Amino acid sequence: MDIFLQQIINGLVQGSIYALVALGYTMVYGIMGLINFAHGEVVMIGTLVTITVAGSLIKAGMPVALAGLAGVSASVLVCMALGWGLERIAYRPLRNAPRLTPLITAIGMSIVLQNLAMMIWGRNYLTFPPLLPKMDFEFAGANFTAIQVIIVLVSAATMGGLLLLVYRTKLGMAMRATAQNPAVASLMGVNINRVIAAAFVIGSALGALAGVMVGGYYEIAHYQMGFMLGLKAFTAAVLGGIGNLGGAMLGGILLGIIEALGAGYIGDLTGGFLGSHYQDIFAFIVLIVVLMFKPSGLFGEKTGDRA
Amino acid sequence: MHAKLSVVALSVAAAFALSACGQKEEPKAAAPAAPAGKPEVVVKLGHVAPMTGPQAHLGKDNENGAVLAIEELNAKGLEIGGAKVKFQLLAEDDAADPKQGAIVAQKLVDAKVNGVIGHLNSGTTIPASKLYSDAGIPQISGSATNPKYTQQGFKTAFRVMANDVQQGRALGEFAAKQGVKTVAVVDDRTAYGQGLADEFKKAAEASGLKVVATEYTNDKATDFKAILTKIKSTKAELVFYGGMDAQGGPMAKQMKELGIKAKFLGGDGVCTPEFMKLGGEATEGNFCSLPGQPLEKLAKGPEFREKFTKKFNAEIQLYAPYVYDAVMVMADSMKRADSVDPVKYLPAIGQTKYDGVTALIEFDPQGDLKGGAISIYQYKGGKLEYVETLGGSSVATAKAEVKEAVDSVKDAAKAVAGAATAVGKEAVGDAKEAAKDVVKAGAEAVKNAADATKAAVEKK
Numbered sequence: 001m002d003i004f005l006q007q008i009i010n011g012l013v014q015g016s017i018y019a020l021v022a023l024g025y026t027m028v029y030g031i032m033g034l035i036n037f038a039h040g041e042v043v044m045i046g047t048l049v050t051i052t053v054a055g056s057l058i059k060a061g062m063p064v065a066l067a068g069l070a071g072v073s074a075s076v077l078v079c080m081a082l083g084w085g086l087e088r089i090a091y092r093p094l095r096n097a098p099r100l101t102p103l104i105t106a107i108g109m110s111i112v113l114q115n116l117a118m119m120i121w122g123r124n125y126l127t128f129p130p131l132l133p134k135m136d137f138e139f140a141g142a143n144f145t146a147i148q149v150i151i152v153l154v155s156a157a158t159m160g161g162l163l164l165l166v167y168r169t170k171l172g173m174a175m176r177a178t179a180q181n182p183a184v185a186s187l188m189g190v191n192i193n194r195v196i197a198a199a200f201v202i203g204s205a206l207g208a209l210a211g212v213m214v215g216g217y218y219e220i221a222h223y224q225m226g227f228m229l230g231l232k233a234f235t236a237a238v239l240g241g242i243g244n245l246g247g248a249m250l251g252g253i254l255l256g257i258i259e260a261l262g263a264g265y266i267g268d269l270t271g272g273f274l275g276s277h278y279q280d281i282f283a284f285i286v287l288i289v290v291l292m293f294k295p296s297g298l299f300g301e302k303t304g305d306r307a
Numbered sequence: 308m309h310a311k312l313s314v315v316a317l318s319v320a321a322a323f324a325l326s327a328c329g330q331k332e333e334p335k336a337a338a339p340a341a342p343a344g345k346p347e348v349v350v351k352l353g354h355v356a357p358m359t360g361p362q363a364h365l366g367k368d369n370e371n372g373a374v375l376a377i378e379e380l381n382a383k384g385l386e387i388g389g390a391k392v393k394f395q396l397l398a399e400d401d402a403a404d405p406k407q408g409a410i411v412a413q414k415l416v417d418a419k420v421n422g423v424i425g426h427l428n429s430g431t432t433i434p435a436s437k438l439y440s441d442a443g444i445p446q447i448s449g450s451a452t453n454p455k456y457t458q459q460g461f462k463t464a465f466r467v468m469a470n471d472v473q474q475g476r477a478l479g480e481f482a483a484k485q486g487v488k489t490v491a492v493v494d495d496r497t498a499y500g501q502g503l504a505d506e507f508k509k510a511a512e513a514s515g516l517k518v519v520a521t522e523y524t525n526d527k528a529t530d531f532k533a534i535l536t537k538i539k540s541t542k543a544e545l546v547f548y549g550g551m552d553a554q555g556g557p558m559a560k561q562m563k564e565l566g567i568k569a570k571f572l573g574g575d576g577v578c579t580p581e582f583m584k585l586g587g588e589a590t591e592g593n594f595c596s597l598p599g600q601p602l603e604k605l606a607k608g609p610e611f612r613e614k615f616t617k618k619f620n621a622e623i624q625l626y627a628p629y630v631y632d633a634v635m636v637m638a639d640s641m642k643r644a645d646s647v648d649p650v651k652y653l654p655a656i657g658q659t660k661y662d663g664v665t666a667l668i669e670f671d672p673q674g675d676l677k678g679g680a681i682s683i684y685q686y687k688g689g690k691l692e693y694v695e696t697l698g699g700s701s702v703a704t705a706k707a708e709v710k711e712a713v714d715s716v717k718d719a720a721k722a723v724a725g726a727a728t729a730v731g732k733e734a735v736g737d738a739k740e741a742a743k744d745v746v747k748a749g750a751e752a753v754k755n756a757a758d759a760t761k762a763a764v765e766k767k
Contacts, residue, residue, distance in 0.1 A: 002540075003537070006539075006565070010530075010533055010536060011533075123358070123366075123367060124363070124581070125361075125364065125553060125584070127584055127585065136564070143564065143565050143566040145564055218529050219557075219585075220556070220557055222361060222553075224360060224527075225529070259533065260532070260533040261533075262533075263533035264536060264537050275521070275523045276522045276533070276534045276537070277496050277524065277525060
């Protein structure tokens with residue numbers, strides 16, 4: 001039983017990270033119908049900027065908490081600018097192009113950002129500065145650390161804030177209107193360009209936060225770390241119903257837990273025929289089954305309320 | 308689709324980088340040719356290692372080893388077959404991906420290289436070796452340790468370090484000596500990781516250990532909590548990881564976070580400074596192994612380290628000395644054959660007897676290093692501390708000598724005991740004197756034997 005609990009905790013933490021990244025995918029998709037494949041790279045750059053800023057401030061003698069705060073703010077700001085720049089340079093000129101064109105541009109941007117990061121930060125693994133005190137807890141035989149608790153709490157708070165933004169503010173209303181029908185929204189006085197740019201900026205800020213947490217959790221970073229993470233988060237968004245905010249969160253957490261349980265129990269379930277390296281298969285089988293019965297994902301709707 | 312495209316982009320990038328390199332090299336190649344007046348032959352050596360992806364730091368390390376060797380060879384100005392030889396490195400990136408490895412191998416074959424150094428990973432080396440063999444291009448790897456590489460019957464395949472059968476056996480026996488009874492084995496499903504883990508498992512079971520869990524990950528993973536949680540439930544006392552440092556370091560750290568008290572043990576892939584950097588204090592006190600002997604114990608080791616750090620302003624990660632030796636062995640073979648033609652100098656590689664940085668390099672008929680030794684290291688205070696060397700032919704002879712010495716000590720002790728009883732039986736004064744002599748002789752024999760033991764150990 002304690003193993004089961006431990007696996008749930010493992011999955012919940014992993015899933016919270018997926019969920020935060022998935023929000024970035026789903027927000028952009030909800031409004032523009034574009035899958036921003038460069039989002040994983042935004043997360044990676046968020047991690048690396050935090051390492052550089054916080055790391056050098058700590059070296060310069062600044063208190064760890066303050067340096068950490070500065071690092072996180074810097075990374076959020078850099079990623080917001082990056083998100084805005086991506087939209088402005090890579091996607092806005094293609095707004096009226098066929099749907100495949102911006103998709104290919106997105107993949108291209110992902111590769112460009114990866115190589116840019118490789119040139120700036122090098123090929124080696126970087127260690128994340130220890131911004132949080134090491135604290136271990138034990139509960140009913142399951143171990144967890146302070147950073148894990150923080151990840152789950154911050155993810156939950158950020159998602160809550162995002163929901164408030166989308167459903168309780170004027171900007172949110174404009175976003176929802178744009179999602180429903182950009183042409184009509186613009187006739188009603190909504191500045192479409194600003195709304196779309198806002199979606200990119202907010203999504204990238206969430207990505208930066210996710211990057212900080214991934215870095216803090218595993219304490220390592222690498223210029224290619226965003227690729228797999230982005231792919232998994234994209235899967236989570238599809239699982240939950242891409243374009244739906246609540247779906248992205250639940251999809252992320254679900255995917256994290258399925259993966260952890262899959263790796264933990266697949267060997268026992270198949271009598272050792274399939275080992276733990278098939279954990280990804282486990283996750284994708286669930287995805288395929290869900291999509292077979294609900295092609296728009298668990299919480300996806302065919303039209304309407306996407307944002 | 309995403310992955311495929313990135314592969315295409317990578318190869319485009321690699322080709323771009325290569326052409327850039329070529330441009331840089333050309334003026335240099337042309338400059339010394341004019342005043343020398345002698346014919347100059349350009350010898351193209353291919354080098355393949357992952358220059359992108361999670362193992363890029365090791366790939367760069369390998370390439371640095373090759374660059375250093377080539378620069379030295381060019382500075383020496385070798386003459387082969389009556390012509391001045393200029394070595395040129397064609398560095399390729401296989402991203403540690405077997406598919407990519409075969410693609411760049413074909414590229415090197417098409418470029419008609421004279422020889423290939425690499426690849427880094429067993430998983431890329433094995434499929435590529437078929438292409439080199441078909442084209443008759445000699446290949447020396449400085450780091451591919453999977454036994455299969457040289458067991459395919461290719462005449463062109465060589466390696467300058469011990470293989471995983473030797474390493475897995477040494478690690479398995481070492482684990483048994485650690486006082487543990489149960490072990491969990493994790494591997495990254497690459498040819499290297501899987502091969503090493505399988506050999507370790509065999510040796511551990513043969514030494515009486517029980518393998519209670521076998522788990523898997525991959526060479527791009529960062530999260531190991533799910534499999535570690537499972538291992539925790541088996542209460543294994545030691546976790547063996549067959550894989551590389553980029554996964555091993557975080558794995559050791561996550562073991563600690565999950566409250567797993569088991570020891571961590573790994574092969575050459577995790578025996579790097581990077582592993583300690585990534586694993587932090589969780590690595591402290593654990594063990595790993597490297598083929599060969601520590602650089603400090605080798606005659607040319609410290610000198611090599613100094614040259615390397617001076618040139619690249621970087622620490623040696625792992626295989627750089629082996630890659631350096633691989634290039635040197637190839638050049639040495641060309642010199643002995645007096646030809647840079649692969650057909651002509653290939654037989655010379657088999658007869659190599661080259662005193663390299665890492666070992667006295669000789670190949671067995673398969674292309675494996677003769678008498679490869681395995682050294683065990685401990686992670687201590689952020690440094691790799693040498694513990695002992697296992698296996699290897701020179702060590703085997705040293706061991707035999709130690710045994711002989713111990714035997715002679717035993718004989719001497721018997722003599723002493725005999726003398727003592729003689730003293731007890733005969734109370735006469737003369738007998739006492741005689742006995743004293745016998746004791747003295749015995750003591751001397753013990754002393755000689757001890758010296759012999761010491762010498763043998765030092766030799767080891």
